[in-house]
Each structure stands twice: as C-alpha cells, then as structure tokens.
Amino acid sequence: MNISEPLAWYGALAGLFIAIFLILKKTNPVYSLFLGAIIGAFIGGGSLDQTIALLTTGTQSVMGTVIRVLAAGVLAGVMMESGAAETIAQAIVKKMGESKAIISLALATMIITAVGVFIPVAVLIVAPIALSVGNKIGISKIALLLALSGGGKAGNIISPNPNAIAAANGFHINLSDVMIAGFIPALFGLLVTVLVASLLRNRGVKVTDAEAAAAYGPDSTKNGTHYPTLGKAVVAPLLAVILLMVNPIGSIFHISALTSFKLDAMYVLPVAGFVGLLAMGKKEKMLAYTTSGLEKMTATVLILIGAGAIAGLIAASDLSTQVVQLIHLMGISGTFLAPISGILMAGATASTSTGVILATSTFGHTITDIGMAPIASAVMVHTGATVIDSLPQGNYFHVTAQSMNMSIRQRMMLLPYEAMVGGTMTLVATLLYGFAR
Numbered sequence: 162m163n164i165s166e167p168l169a170w171y172g173a174l175a176g177l178f179i180a181i182f183l184i185l186k187k188t189n190p191v192y193s194l195f196l197g198a199i200i201g202a203f204i205g206g207g208s209l210d211q212t213i214a215l216l217t218t219g220t221q222s223v224m225g226t227v228i229r230v231l232a233a234g235v236l237a238g239v240m241m242e243s244g245a246a247e248t249i250a251q252a253i254v255k256k257m258g259e260s261k262a263i264i265s266l267a268l269a270t271m272i273i274t275a276v277g278v279f280i281p282v283a284v285l286i287v288a289p290i291a292l293s294v295g296n297k298i299g300i301s302k303i304a305l306l307l308a309l310s311g312g313g314k315a316g317n318i319i320s321p322n323p324n325a326i327a328a329a330n331g332f333h334i335n336l337s338d339v340m341i342a343g344f345i346p347a348l349f350g351l352l353v354t355v356l357v358a359s360l361l362r363n364r365g366v367k368v369t370d371a372e373a374a375a376a377y378g379p380d381s382t383k384n385g386t387h388y389p390t391l392g393k394a395v396v397a398p399l400l401a402v403i404l405l406m407v408n409p410i411g412s413i414f415h416i417s418a419l420t421s422f423k424l425d426a427m428y429v430l431p432v433a434g435f436v437g438l439l440a441m442g443k444k445e446k447m448l449a450y451t452t453s454g455l456e457k458m459t460a461t462v463l464i465l466i467g468a469g470a471i472a473g474l475i476a477a478s479d480l481s482t483q484v485v486q487l488i489h490l491m492g493i494s495g496t497f498l499a500p501i502s503g504i505l506m507a508g509a510t511a512s513t514s515t516g517v518i519l520a521t522s523t524f525g526h527t528i529t530d531i532g533m534a535p536i537a538s539a540v541m542v543h544t545g546a547t548v549i550d551s552l553p554q555g556n557y558f559h560v561t562a563q564s565m566n567m568s569i570r571q572r573m574m575l576l577p578y579e580a581m582v583g584g585t586m587t588l589v590a591t592l593l594y595g596f597a598r
C-alpha cells in the first residue's frame with residue numbers, strides 16, 4: 162500500500178467506535194465494519210486511493226481464516242443435520258443418569274460444542290433433554306440454562322469452531338494448539354458451571370409439565386429411531402481430533418515423522434465430515450448437509466471480511482504504537498491487553514466469534530508488539546471473548562431464552578452467572594499463559 166506515513170491513530174480509533182456503535186444500533190455488522198473503516202480512514206487523514214488500498218489489503222489478510230471457516234462448515238453441517246450431535250448428547254445424559262443431571266447436561270453441551278457444533282445450536286439440541294429432566298426432578302430454568310450455556314462456553318474454546326479458527330489464524334498458530342491450550346481453562350469453566358448451577362437449582366421458575374411435554378414437538382424423533390448410533394455418531398469428531406492432534410503429539414514426543422506431517426484444518430475438517438457421512442450410511446445426504454453447513458458459516462465469513470477492513474485501517478495507522486506507549490506510561494502489564502480486548506469486542510458485538518475476529522484483527526499486532534507469545538495471546542483473547550458475549554443485542558441471548566421458554570427478564574438474570582464462567586476461564590488462561598512466561 163502506497164502510504165508514505167501512517168494514518169493518525171485517532172482515525173483508527175474513531176473508525177472502530179463507529180463500527181461498534183452501528184452494530185449496537187442493529188445495523189448490518191458487515192456494513193457497519195466497512196463504513197467504520199472508510200470513515201476512520203478519512204478522519205485519520207487518508208485519501209480516496211489510500212482508503213481503497215487499506216480496505217483491499219485488510220480484507221485480503223483474512224482470506225486464510227475465511228477458507229478454514231468454510232471448511233469447518235462441512236463438519237458442522239454433518240454433525241447438526243445428521244442427528245449425530247443429539248445422539249451424543251442423549252447418550253451422555255442417559256449414561257450419567259438424572260441424579261447427576263446438571264453435570265451431565267453441562268458436559269453434553271460442552272462435548273457437542275467441542276466437536277464443531279455452534280454453541281447456539283448445541284444449546285437448542287440439549288434444551289429439550291434439559292426441560293424433560295428438569296421437570297422430573299425439579300431443577301429451575303435458570304440452573305438448567307446455565308448448565309447448557311456454561312458447558313457450551315467451555316466446549317467453544319476447545320472446538321474447531323470459527324472463533325477458535327480466528328484466534329489461531331490471528332496469531333499465526335495451528336488450530337490444534339489453540340484447542341489444546343484451552344483445555345485446562347475449559348475444565349475450570351465446566352467446574353464453575355456445575356457448582357453455580359447446583360446452587361441455583363431451586364431458584365426461579367421451574368419447568369412445567371406442559372413445557373416438558375412440548376419440548377420435542379409433535380414431529381419429534383425423540384425415540385432416536387432416526388438418529389445414528391453412538392458409535393457411528395462419534396466417527397467424524399473423533400477422526401477430526403485425531404488428525405488435528407498428529408502434529409502436536411509429534412512435537413510433544415519429538416517424533417520427527419509426525420512433526421513434519423502438517424495437517425491443516427482446511428482439509429482435516431471436511432475429510433472428517435465426509436468419513437462420518439460414510440460411517441453413518443448417509444452419503445446420499447452429502448450435498449444437503451454440506452450446503453446447510455455452508456449456509457451457517459456465511460454470516461461469520463461476511464463478518465470476517467468486514468473485520469479485515471477494520472484490520473486494514475488499524476494496520477495503516479499508528480494506533481498500535483500509541484497503545485503500547487500508553488500501556489508503558491500507565492505501568493499496566495501488557496498481558497492484560499489480550500483478555501481485555503476479547504472481553505470488550507465480544508461484549509460490544511454480543512458474539513464470541515465476532516469478538517475474537519475483531520480483537521485479533523484490531524489488537525493482534527499491538528499484543529504481539531508487547532512481546533506476548535502467540536499461543537498465550539490467542540488463548541487469552543479467546544477466553545476473554547466468553548465473558549460478556551451473551552448480551553441482549555446478540556442472537557445468542559434470544560435463541561437460548563426461547564429454547565427454555567424464558568422471558569427477557571428471566572434471561573437477564575443469567576448474565577452475571579455466565580460472566581462468572583467466562584471470567585473464570587479467562588483468569589485461568591491469563592495465569593497459565595500470561596504470567597507464567
């Protein structure tokens with residue numbers, strides 16, 4: 162890009178604030194991001210040619226993430242549309258029994274999110290089971306939804322979902338490294354979810370008999386006759402995990418053959434999805450399932466492109482330099498920039514994926530300039546994005562409220578407890594990777 166000198170930092174900051182403001186006002190996120198980048202470039206002193214150049218450069222920089230997110234759509238489509246995810250969830254709850262309902266519901270949501278199902282979809286899948294079990298043993302809706310949401314958050318930071326892909330590509334590391342590094346924070350998130358949900362089990366409204374009866378709907382396949390068996394259902398996610406772990410295992414045990422065997426999520430996730438289809442005997446559904454998965458990824462891909470525009474604006478300005486100087490001047494540890502950026506961006510957009518995308522795009526270079534290791538930066542941004550990502554301006558808030566037949570007021574009561582789960586994972590990640598350098 163032919164820019165002789167950086168744009169003014171306040172232009173980049175103004176562009177970011179404008180984009181977030183428009184998103185909060187329910188303007189299309191993609192157009193909000195592009196408009197923020199364009200206005201910010203002009204405020205920062207950029208010409209028409211410079212603005213076009215930085216937009217082009219920025220959007221090109223996210224193409225690696227875009228193709229991996231599209232690839233992830235194959236596995237996601239297979240798991241969601243085939244019934245494999247619901248088979249896994251039902252098996253976990255049935256195996257652990259009603260006496261351990263809260264931990265089984267949280268664990269079920271965690272696992273099906275971890276294998277590549279979007280967290281809102283994971284909650285929708287497990288919600289009918291939760292309503293049925295909650296009605297039988299008298300668990301409140303707020304405790305049930307916390308179990309699902311908290312478990313989903315824990316699974317989301319160890320999954321091959323768009324948020325993890327964005328965190329990995331934002332700091333130029335392998336997806337498997339992000340998934341592995343998030344494992345301990347995820348366990349703490351699961352633990353806090355179970356503890357807090359157990360304390361809330363008698364607080365608030367309970368599930369009525371009518372809600373439990375209607376949970377699966379008249380066209381339900383609750384009896385499982387249309388679902389794959391558990392053995393077939395786990396083939397796709399198990400193969401994906403095994404293939405993604407080949408390189409890390411080689412690094413851990415110093416096996417050069419495995420270390421040199423580079424397996425990228427771009428082809429691992431589609432291959433695992435296709436093999437899973439064959440195992441379930443549904444190869445004729447390949448087009449339908451992959452189309453569904455692609456459609457579900459479209460919104461994320463478009464936001465990625467918009468975030469690339471903002472990233473181009475940030476890269477063309479001296480904002481990173483100014484932020485580093487401010488941090489040093491205030492005597493604040495630069496370690497906190499990574500989790501704080503994830504918290505703020507996810508809170509502003511009410512989305513884990515969008516929060517990670519914006520945080521890595523806008524603050525990634527600054528965090529790197531401070532001297533943070535890439536894996537530490539990725540995990541702290543990633544976990545930070547789970548703290549206040551379920552605010553009312555986002556779809557997740559409303560989808561999950563509807564899944565449990567909760568009013569807006571009832572759903573609002575859950576926000577502090579969800580923040581406790583995300584905050585715990587962020588704190589653990591920061592202690593493990595930020596201060597243990």
